[in-house]
Amino acid sequence: xxxxxxxxxxxxxxxxxxxxxxxxxxxxxxxxxxxxxxxxxxxxxxxxxxxxxxxxxxxxxxxxxxxxxxxxxxxxxxxxxxxxxxxxxxxxxxxxxxxxxxxxxxxxxxxxxxxxxxxxxxxxxxxxxxxxxxxxxxxxxxxxxxxxxxxxxxxxxxxxxxxxxxxxxxxxxxxxxxxxxxxxxxxxxxxxxxxxxxxxxxxxxxxxxxxxxxxxxxxxxxxxxxxxxxxxxxxxxxxxxxxxxxxxxxxxxxxxxxxxxxxxxxxxxxxxxxxxxxxxxxxxxxxxxxxxxxxxxxxxxxxxxxxxxxxxxxxxxxxxxxxxxxxxxxxxxxxxxxxxxxxxxxxxxxxxxxxxxxxxxxxxxxxxxxxxxxxxxxxxxxxxxxxxxxxxxxxxxxxxxxxxxxxxxxxxxxxxxxxxxxxxxxxxxxxxxxxxxxxxxxxxxxxxxxxxxxxxxxxxxxxxxxxxxxxxxxxxxxxxxxxxxxxxxxxxxxxxx
Ligand code: ADP
Numbered sequence: 001x002x003x004x005x006x007x008x009x010x011x012x013x014x015x016x017x018x019x020x021x022x023x024x025x026x027x028x029x030x031x032x033x034x035x036x037x038x039x040x041x042x043x044x045x046x047x048x049x050x051x052x053x054x055x056x057x058x059x060x061x062x063x064x065x066x067x068x069x070x071x072x073x074x075x076x077x078x079x080x081x082x083x084x085x086x087x088x089x090x091x092x093x094x095x096x097x098x099x100x101x102x103x104x105x106x107x108x109x110x111x112x113x114x115x116x117x118x119x120x121x122x123x124x125x126x127x128x129x130x131x132x133x134x135x136x137x138x139x140x141x142x143x144x145x146x147x148x149x150x151x152x153x154x155x156x157x158x159x160x161x162x163x164x165x166x167x168x169x170x171x172x173x174x175x176x177x178x179x180x181x182x183x184x185x186x187x188x189x190x191x192x193x194x195x196x197x198x199x200x201x202x203x204x205x206x207x208x209x210x211x212x213x214x215x216x217x218x219x220x221x222x223x224x225x226x227x228x229x230x231x232x233x234x235x236x237x238x239x240x241x242x243x244x245x246x247x248x249x250x251x252x253x254x255x256x257x258x259x260x261x262x263x264x265x266x267x268x269x270x271x272x273x274x275x276x277x278x279x280x281x282x283x284x285x286x287x288x289x290x291x292x293x294x295x296x297x298x299x300x301x302x303x304x305x306x307x308x309x310x311x312x313x314x315x316x317x318x319x320x321x322x323x324x325x326x327x328x329x330x331x332x333x334x335x336x337x338x339x340x341x342x343x344x345x346x347x348x349x350x351x352x353x354x355x356x357x358x359x360x361x362x363x364x365x366x367x368x369x370x371x372x373x374x375x376x377x378x379x380x381x382x383x384x385x386x387x388x389x390x391x392x393x394x395x396x397x398x399x400x401x402x403x404x405x406x407x408x409x410x411x412x413x414x415x416x417x418x419x420x421x422x423x424x425x426x427x428x429x430x431x432x433x434x435x436x437x438x439x440x441x442x443x444x445x446x447x448x449x450x451x452x453x454x455x456x457x458x459x460x461x462x463x464x465x466x467x468x469x470x471x472x473x474x475x476x477x478x479x480x481x482x483x484x485x486x487x488x489x490x491x492x493x494x495x496x497x
Contacts, residue, residue, distance in 0.1 A: 019100050019101065021204070021205050022052060024054045024056055025204045025208075026060065026219075027070075028213075034060060037055040038052040039053060041108050044347065045110055045336075045343065046334070053198070053221045055222055056220045061220050062233055062237070067214070068187040072187045075182075075186075076186075080185075081135055083134055087210075088128065090131075091128040091131060094206055097206065098120045101199065102120050103336070105119065105120065107336075109167060110299070112340045112342075113338075122175075124175075125462045126175040130182070134180075134185075134483075137483070141153075149495055151494070152491075155487045155489055157186040158241045159187075159241035159242070160187050160240050161181050161243070162189050163190045164246070165191070165200065168346070170192065171203060177190075177246075177267075180483045180485070180486050182217070184487050186242070188217050189240070190204075201221070242264055243266055244266075244267040245266075245267070245268050247270070267473075267475035268475065269468070270428075271471075271472060272468065273399075274294070276309045277421060277443070280312040281436050282455075283433070284322060287319065290431065292326055292330070293458055294457040295404070296341070296342060299343055299382070299404050304428060304459075306431055308390075308409060308420070309409065310417050323406065327371070327406070330342055332381055347380060351374060355374075358372055358405060361387050361390055361407065364393055366388065369387065369388045385406065386405075387406070388408050392420070421448075422448045427468050428451070428467075429449055430452050431454075432447070432453075451464075462478055465477075465478055465479050
């Protein structure tokens with residue numbers, strides 16, 4: 001394992017407790033790629049080399065699956081209270097090492113350190129939640145009409161699960177899959193995003209330290225081109241019974257197609273295009289503060305990011321002016337610098353997409369109210385941007401931007417706002433601001449999204465079901481619902497003669 005890494009601030013720990021792992025994790029062993037190939041992880045703030053990790057492919061993935069297959073009967077047989085104890089220990093270790101994990105996350109992902117720390121603590125909370133929830137997986141008895149029979153239903157782990165995670169939440173996206181999978185008694189092969197494998201490997205190292213048996217979690221790392229091969233190996237193998245994916249709709253659809261061959265269970269968290277609706281009776285100060293959160297957190301690189309600001313025509317100018325003023329105060333810079341609120345975008349491709357959305361909107365008549373170009377810092381830093389007079393004809397009104405651009409649109413009536421909000425192939429999150437309770441109820445009921453946030457700019461909690469309708473995905477993560485994807489139900493009938 002290469003420890004020549006620029007993490008001078010990470011305290012040195014006794015052997016076996018280092019957080020920075022530059023090897024894959026298969027069957028309890030930290031291993032390189034079969035052919036010794038490695039790929040680079042770079043810091044998005046300055047493109048410096050952070051580490052090199054193994055560039056694995058199909059053969060390593062197949063071995064990881066075999067390890068998960070072998071571990072499954074043992075892990076499912078561990079009494080739930082003992083599985084829970086391991087998860088709880090994992091949770092404690094994540095909390096203990098929160099500062100180190102946050103620094104690692106910021107170094108490979110870019111978000112401001114306080115946001116990275118918040119993500120790590122949320123990661124720990126998800127693990128804690130499922131440590132508890134796994135103890136409560138009871139069975140139920142059925143009312144049976146025939147007096148010579150009894151019937152009941154048990155919930156069982158689906159088996160070996162594949163987990164593929166994105167770079168925008170490199171820690172919490174892992175916990176939302178692995179914690180319920182382990183609590184349910186499943187074993188897992190995880191493929192983290194190529195941009196952010198180190199956070200996932202660090203979490204696996206802490207799971208090992210927490211006493212998780214070999215083979216229960218396996219982590220296969222690979223670069224962008226290896227992702228297809230690893231994905232294929234996971235979807236082709238009939239031993240993998242479930243695929244949990246968070247990422248783009250394009251890849252989600254492809255994985256869904258691939259999983260059809262062996263009829264796998266699926267959980268998909270795909271894109272979003274959240275409407276952020278502000279009615280004329282809303283608290284404008286609150287709406288502006290929440291708009292900043294819902295749009296610019298993580299530099300807008302969130303599937304729940306507001307991607308269409310629908311503002312009532314009577315308050316449109318006031319809202320726009322206040323948002324421009326507030327956004328002008330946002331500090332852009334490297335995530336490790338105190339006070340920074342917007343880190344860099346993940347890579348050049350992300351910058352290109354943001355620039356394309358802005359150029360297209362401006363060409364079609366949108367007005368640039370703030371920002372609009374790469375930040376003076378250069379690289380992948382981008383100015384927080386506000387576009388006014390956005391219309392339905394513009395790409396930004398339909399495509400996910402995944403960047404710090406707030407497009408403002410006007411509406412006049414409640415029906416019009418609902419119609420614009422629902423005119424999307426996505427249905428993940430929506431935000432609405434109003435002080436009229438009847439309107440809140442009417443609009444909440446009409447919105448076609450998996451979550452509605454009313455008078456607030458954030459809503460993530462481990463207790464709630466998170467997921468989309470329409471093309472935003474299938475299944476839910478979080479809460480009691482988050483376990484369902486990892487469980488199958490078995491109906492048992494007993495004839496008693
Ligand atoms: P993004 O565009 O946000 O990077 P992706 O959907 O491309 O989203 O990536 C999300 C995750 O899916 C990453 O871990 C990535 O490596 C992985 N991935 C990308 N393409 C494939 C594929 N064909 N099969 C399996 N996984 C893939």
